[in-house]
Amino acid sequence: MENVHIAKTEDLTKTYMMGEVNVQALRGVSIEFQQGDYVAIMGPSGCGKSTLLNLLGCLDRPTSGRYYLGEDDVSRLDDDALSTIRGTRIGFIFQSYNLIQQLTVLENIEVPLYYQGYRDAESRQLAEDLAGVVGLEQRLGHRPYELSGGQQQRVAIARALANDPLIILADEPTGNLDSASGAEIMDLFAELHELGKTLIVVTHEDEIGKRARRLIRLHDGQVEQDTRN
């Protein structure tokens, strides 16, 4: 199980037009991710972390190179297909939680299920169970603004788990949290890892980098270091 490639990038590049100037955010990134990996991606700001994360999350398409997610090359798919891939194979966790403010905890967890055609009752049951998993069974009817940052991030984690994705992408998941809440979130990540979930965490905190099993350092749009600890 360890050696199954769940995701693989081949010579991924991304070039943005910034006015008249072409900015090369990624200059040939090739990484393989195994099933059950717990990867931290680190690097100074402007090194291409976010760009890589957007590509891995199928929110954007590479300028060149290939990206395989599961069996499929997803680097050339159209917008609809990418949406489906995002909805079924990827779970997002953002720095600022990105919950929908008008929806309750339960409804926020249900959003990805809604787009995959779950029946109401099924999706409700699953969302309730997931809320229980992250310890929010008492908060189902609350709105995000009624919760603490740590609780909001746990809702986001439950939401990311809803479609049982191939990879979970986290972008500075503890960036907006105090150290205690941050530690709780990291504990949750560790548990997910133990369950065999594939986690890719973008961070600039060494503390988080150390807890991951694999550390990838990016510099100037290229992989500078790729180590396992």
Place this chain on the structure above:
Amino acid sequence: MDKLSRTLATSRRPSQGRPHHPLAPVRLKGTVALGLKSLWNHRLRSLLTMLGIVFGVCSVIAMLAIGEGANYEVQEQIRQLGSNNIIIRSVKPVEEKKSTSEATYVVEYGLTYDDIDRIKTTIPSVEIKVPGRIMRKDVWRGAKRVDCDIYGTVPWYTEVNNHHVAYGRFFNRVELEEKANVCVIDEGTAETLFPLDAPIGATVHVGAQYYRVIGVMEPKSARAFQGDTESEQQNNGGGSGGHAAHTIFIPLTTAKERFGELLVEQQSGSRSYERVELHEVTAQVVRQEDVIETREIIAALLERHHKKQDYEIIVPLTLLRQAERTKQIFNVVLGGIAAISLLVGGIGIMNIMLASVTERTREIGIRRALGAKRKDIVVQFLVETVILAGVGGLIGVTLGISIPFFITHFAKMKTIITLWSPLTAFSISALVGVVFGLYPAFRAANMDPVEALRHE
């Protein structure tokens, strides 16, 4: 955490193999619920946005109902004159009016019995003619008095003019030939002269002449009886002193016998005399297609024998056509107003939806990241505009239907709500929702998810 593996294990996989289109029946409920929820979160804004559509739809339906009602009344009045009829009336020539101040001058004008004979022999397609003489007199019963038009006519008046007896009967041919002293009074006269007892069989008198009441007519609006306003004015200037509010009918022969052809009118010290044989003749044409042609023939015929323009020809059919034409114009104007008001309402909706899209950029980004396709986003926003326009349309229809009801109740105006007017108004409002919702919806859907997620 065992719980998680259990949770995920037991929940595999979605009952729906593939995601359905957001408008598929399975998902429609959820889609609409989402739209309603989002609108409910901005209640005041949604309400204000809807108002444009509400007033648009409501005013269209109300105006159409009033227009239909007014038009119906006009058409009904004209129809009562008979659409197969040609009405020829005596009109006092303009130049003659001025000389009435001469004390003993007798004005002679109008239709003659010869005219009728000529029309009868020349145009075989004219079936019946109802000649009539109109004199304005006071009708008495004891001490009660009513100012009446005394209308001398023939028994088939009722049939041709579509004006029937409410109870009792109209006079018959025998009574016409015998110059019988019988009369049929209208309802108003009956109410005034006979407030407590039945009028049939009782006696009324005009001057020294006594008449037995044999019937009471159905009400017929004064307007219809008089024809158009133009002729009304001309008749008001005539020797018979205009039309009274009430009418009693007597046989034409009786009228000729008792009142002669000389009408005397007293005007503050001076008397004027005028000689009119017939005041009104109704000619009925068998086929409606021939009405216009027949009118031309009658006009030519009368022109040859009348030196002065002392008659007028009224064709209810052309009045009807005019009324229909007026209604068409009215409908076009109304359609324009409706289009403009719904356009304004639509622009209002689009404006608000564009603001809403900008405001919810981040939500759009989140939804896209979590698997929403472009069409999911399009449908989400489109459903909101359609709900806004649809609910606005429904409220508008409700108001639009109740307003004419109040108008009828309080202003005593006839209003008619046709089935198609609320239907059309509602469909157009829903259409407006779709059309004006498309641009904001596509704008939302075409946002770059990365950009949208970064939006503050």
